[in-house]
Amino acid sequence: MFRFIIRRLLFGILVLWLVTTTVFCLLHISPTPVEKMIAGPRASAATVALIRHNLGLDRPFLVQYWSFLKDTFTGDLGYSYVTQAKVSSIIADRLPATLWLVLGAAVLWFVGGITTGVLSATKARSLLDRTSTGFVLLGLSIPPFLMALLLPFLFIHEIGITWFQTGQYVSPFEDPTLFLQRMILPWLALAFLIVATYTRLTRGSMMDVLGEDYIRTARAKGLSERRVIYRHGLRAALTPIVTQFGVDIGALIGSTIVTEKVFGLQGIGQLVYNSIVKGDTPVILGVTLLTALFVVVANLIVDIGYSFLDPRVRVD
Amino acid sequence: MSLTELAADAVPADAEPSGRKIQGRSPFRLAMSRLMHDKMAVASIVVLVLIILFAIGAPLLASWTGHPYGAQYPDIARDSWGLPKGPSKQFWLGADPLGRDVLVRAAYGARISLFVGIAATVLATLIGVVIGVLAGYIGGAVDAILARFMDVVLSFPYLLVAIVIATTFRPHSTWLSLLLTITVIAIFSFAAMARIVRGQVISLKEKEFIEAARSLGAGRMRIMFVDILPNLVAPVTVLSSLLVPTSIVFEATLSFLGVGIQPPMPSWGSMLNDADYRSSLWLLFVPGGLLLLTTLAFNLLGDGIRDAFDPRSERLITRK
Numbered sequence: 001m002f003r004f005i006i007r008r009l010l011f012g013i014l015v016l017w018l019v020t021t022t023v024f025c026l027l028h029i030s031p032t033p034v035e036k037m038i039a040g041p042r043a044s045a046a047t048v049a050l051i052r053h054n055l056g057l058d059r060p061f062l063v064q065y066w067s068f069l070k071d072t073f074t075g076d077l078g079y080s081y082v083t084q085a086k087v088s089s090i091i092a093d094r095l096p097a098t099l100w101l102v103l104g105a106a107v108l109w110f111v112g113g114i115t116t117g118v119l120s121a122t123k124a125r126s127l128l129d130r131t132s133t134g135f136v137l138l139g140l141s142i143p144p145f146l147m148a149l150l151l152p153f154l155f156i157h158e159i160g161i162t163w164f165q166t167g168q169y170v171s172p173f174e175d176p177t178l179f180l181q182r183m184i185l186p187w188l189a190l191a192f193l194i195v196a197t198y199t200r201l202t203r204g205s206m207m208d209v210l211g212e213d214y215i216r217t218a219r220a221k222g223l224s225e226r227r228v229i230y231r232h233g234l235r236a237a238l239t240p241i242v243t244q245f246g247v248d249i250g251a252l253i254g255s256t257i258v259t260e261k262v263f264g265l266q267g268i269g270q271l272v273y274n275s276i277v278k279g280d281t282p283v284i285l286g287v288t289l290l291t292a293l294f295v296v297v298a299n300l301i302v303d304i305g306y307s308f309l310d311p312r313v314r315v316d
Numbered sequence: 317m318s319l320t321e322l323a324a325d326a327v328p329a330d331a332e333p334s335g336r337k338i339q340g341r342s343p344f345r346l347a348m349s350r351l352m353h354d355k356m357a358v359a360s361i362v363v364l365v366l367i368i369l370f371a372i373g374a375p376l377l378a379s380w381t382g383h384p385y386g387a388q389y390p391d392i393a394r395d396s397w398g399l400p401k402g403p404s405k406q407f408w409l410g411a412d413p414l415g416r417d418v419l420v421r422a423a424y425g426a427r428i429s430l431f432v433g434i435a436a437t438v439l440a441t442l443i444g445v446v447i448g449v450l451a452g453y454i455g456g457a458v459d460a461i462l463a464r465f466m467d468v469v470l471s472f473p474y475l476l477v478a479i480v481i482a483t484t485f486r487p488h489s490t491w492l493s494l495l496l497t498i499t500v501i502a503i504f505s506f507a508a509m510a511r512i513v514r515g516q517v518i519s520l521k522e523k524e525f526i527e528a529a530r531s532l533g534a535g536r537m538r539i540m541f542v543d544i545l546p547n548l549v550a551p552v553t554v555l556s557s558l559l560v561p562t563s564i565v566f567e568a569t570l571s572f573l574g575v576g577i578q579p580p581m582p583s584w585g586s587m588l589n590d591a592d593y594r595s596s597l598w599l600l601f602v603p604g605g606l607l608l609l610t611t612l613a614f615n616l617l618g619d620g621i622r623d624a625f626d627p628r629s630e631r632l633i634t635r636k
Contacts, residue, residue, distance in 0.1 A: 011464070015471050022472075023480055030484040141611040143565040145572045146604050149588065153600065255475050258569060272476060273573065276483050284480065291473040299471065 008303050012296035019292040020285060024068060027281050028061060037279035038081055055081060072289065078282040082275075087286040091268060095290075097169035098267030100179075101186055101259065102252050108191035109198055110245060114234075116195075117202020121210065122229060132199055139196025144255070148189045148262035155185060169265045186263045190256070194248060201244055205237040212236075239306065246302030250295035343625075344549060350624040357620025360613040367610055371430050374423035381408070383417035385424045386580040390415040400596050410598035412587070421582040422602050428571075428583040429610060432494065433564035436501035440563075441556045444506040445548065448513025453521055453540050463514065469507040475569070478504060482575035490581040497576050501566045505559055509552070516551055520544055550625040557618035561611040568607055 027034075035052040036043075052058050056067075071078060077087035120129040155161050165181045172179040209215065210233050218232045219225075257269035264270075268287050275283040341349075351357050378384050389411065394400055400411040409419040451462035478500045487493045520526065521544065529543045570576030571585030579586065587603040 011467070014464075015468055018468055019472055019477070023477060026477075026480050026484045032486070137612065137615060141561060141565075141615050142608055143568050143572075143585075143611070145569055145585075146588065146607060149600060149604070251473065253473070255473075257475055257479070258573070261573070273479065276479055288473065288476060288480075291476055292471070295471050295473060 005300075005304060008300055012300055015296050016289065016292050020072070020289050021065075023285060023288045024065060027284060028064075030279075032279070033057070034081060034279045034281055068285070072285075077286040077289070080275075080280055080283050082278055082280045082283075087282045090271065090283060091286055091290060094266060094268045094271045096171065096267075097265050098253060098256050098260070098269060100169070100172070100183060101190065101256055101265060101267060102249060104183055104187040105190035105194070105252075106245075106249055108187055109195040112191065113195045113198020114202050114238075114241065117199045118206055118229065118234060120199065120203045121206035124207065129203075136196040136199050139193050142193065144189070144193055145258045145262055147192055148186070148259050151185045151189045152263075166263050169267065182263075182265070186259050186265060189263075190252070190259050194252075197244065197248075198241060201241050202237065205240050206233060209233050209237040242305060243302050246298040246305070247295075250298030253291050253294045347550070347621075347624040351620055354620045354623065356616050357624075360617040360620070363609060363613040364617065367426055367606070367613070368430065370423055371426035374420065374427055377423050378417075378420045381406075381417055381420060383407075383420050385416070385420050385582055387417075388415045389417075400599070402596065402598055409602050410596065412599060413596075418587075418598060418602050421587060422584070422606055425582045425584040425587055425603060426606065426610075428494070428577055428581065429564050429567065429607065432498055432501070432567040432577075433560045433610075433614070436498045436505065436563040436567070437556050437559040439498060439502035440505035440559060441509055441552060443502065444509025445513050445545075445552060447506070448510040449517050449540050449544060449548075451510065452514040452517025453536070453544065455518075459514075462510070466507040466511050466514075469504070470511075472504065474504040478566075478570065479573060479575050482570060486575070487578065490578055493576065493578040494581075497567055497570055500570070501563045504566075505563065509555055509559070512551060512555055513548060516548055517544055520547055554618065554622040554625055557621045558615065561614035561618070564607070564611055564614070 033052070035048050035055065035057060039048045039051050049058075056064065059067075075088075077091075079086055080090060083090070116128075116132045120132050123129055152164070152166050155164050156166075163181060164185050165178070166185065167182055170178045170182060210229075215228060215232060218228045223232075253268070255269075256267060257273050259265070260267045260269040261273060268290070272284060272287040272291075274280075275287070374385075383389070392406065392415070394411065394413075394415050400413050400415065401407065402410045404410070407417050407419070409417075409422065412418055412421070447462055447466070451459045451466075481500050481503075482496060485496055487496055521539075526539060526543060529539050534543065567576055567583065568585030568588075571583040572589045574586070574589060576585055577583040584603040584607045588600070588607075
């Protein structure tokens with residue numbers, strides 16, 4: 001087990017290094033140099049050269065790369081080219097919006113997906129099962145940004161629930177009501193897409209598990225149907241679902257770009273999008289590192305959690 | 317189900333009236349005939365054919381209406397407030413904020429979506445199959461490296477990196493942006509294919525017919541691509557049919573964010589980007605509806621294909 005964790009940890013570090021290096025190289029070979037994007041189209045050659053020198057972009061590539069690696073390793077993400085603020089504090093400022101967005105959506109899709117999945121599996125081919133599979137198909141097909149465009153249109157514009165709002169992120173500790181007014185639609189938009197995968201996954205996994213011998217044994221012992229399904233069945237059925245959950249929640253930090261952009265939430269998704277457009281290299285790299293870190297840590301937790309959840313899994 | 321239907325079901329579908337010769341049919345032909353009996357799959361094929369015709373007919377629509385996709389008619393297509401006018405005799409599906417014909421643009425957008433979806437899938441499938449077969453068959457260090465490589469690609473924050481790639485090489489011509497979009501999508505889709513192919517190959521290479529081929533003196537290349545490859549047709553067809561809608565959504569998302577297909581060429585994603593749908597519903601529902609219809613149809617078809625190749629598998633849509 002210990003060796004397994006070390007191996008996964010090393011692999012995680014490798015992923016972090018590869019992801020940031022790839023993005024670093026991509027930004028470096030960009031045909032529109034950063035200093036020109038910052039200086040603007042009308043700047044003189046001298047200004048551009050000055051910016052280039054000040055940002056240290058005139059140093060050789062390997063020197064720049066080495067100093068990036070060294071700084072990152074010591075936890076120094078540098079300063080934004082555009083606002084001159086510390087990258088770590090910019091990210092810290094934007095992170096709550098994204099974390100709340102992902103967390104709220106995750107609760108919705110996890111609970112929603114498992115509930116409908118279990119109901120579909122135990123009442124296979126019922127009306128509920130059919131309705132839910134229809135929604136699954138819709139959720140799998142609809143592009144995230146279209147969902148984000150449709151929800152406010154449907155709820156605010158058509159049904160006329162003006163309680164819902166779209167707008168900047170507000171901390172739940174400052175104004176809990178406004179927080180909910182602005183977050184519920186983004187949560188729904190994000191969760192609807194993923195709930196589909198979870199419903200299908202739970203349904204399939206649950207149907208497999210319910211066909212196993214030990215479920216028959218549990219029933220034969222005279223346990224109530226509810227206990228058989230939830231205590232014996234769901235626990236084993238959860239393994240693949242939790243695996244998927246870990247992978248998704250990590251990956252989602254990077255995919256909130258679209259939801260945040262459409263709803264105008266100022267999280268790290270919108271931050272990285274704007275930084276890419278402006279050529280703010282340090283911020284892009286900082287967010288990339290953070291997103292990759294989320295993916296790696298989530299995967300690590302899943303790998304380790306696996307063996308606790310399902311006693312049949314043994315890791316060498 | 318009535319008794320007669322039950323009776324009809326009891327007779328195998330390929331049973332011919334007495335006297336005819338019984339022909340052997342390949343698994344692929346069998347799968348295709350099962351697919352043609354699947355109502356949902358046939359309906360999706362019909363929808364897709366209509367969308368393909370719509371895409372092919374784009375230049376025809378442009379010449380009938382007299383509105384090329386890039387042409388702007390700010391005076392006749394917008395009202396006195398400068399807002400785009402809705403569907404009318406001149407502009408069948410309304411106009412966009414720049415006064416362009418939404419119908420014509422949607423038809424050209426269909427070309428982009430279908431082309432990108434299929435081209436990216438073909439590219440991802442080719443790369444995925446080659447890497448998967450090599451990793452699975454050769455094994456050892458090659459497999460270890462390739463499998464790790466797939467894991468790394470799968471743990472990339474793909475949308476973020478895709479936007480960085482698209483911005484870095486920001487091409488100024490439509491064709492280059494098309495090529496770039498396809499490449500970016502393929503880069504982040506091949507790994508899933510490679511992983512599944514690898515798994516299949518690992519189990520296939522232990523089979524007797526591979527041993528037979530080897531004892532007959534077949535080389536590695538021959539075994540990999542002549543003996544093993546044909547056995548991968550079913551899983552690869554199933555997975556790639558489901559990759560098409562994913563690629564279409566990927567392209568639409570990139571274009572929506574402004575880093576996919578570059579103007580003047582319209583794409584459904586970029587059409588939705590400049591939609592101020594509060595006042596002009598058609599700007600949301602024409603490209604959005606077409607996009608959803610296309611991905612739905614591809615997903616249903618993919619599901620039907622999976623069912624046709626492996627009737628025991630779990631379906632998306634359950635039925636009686």
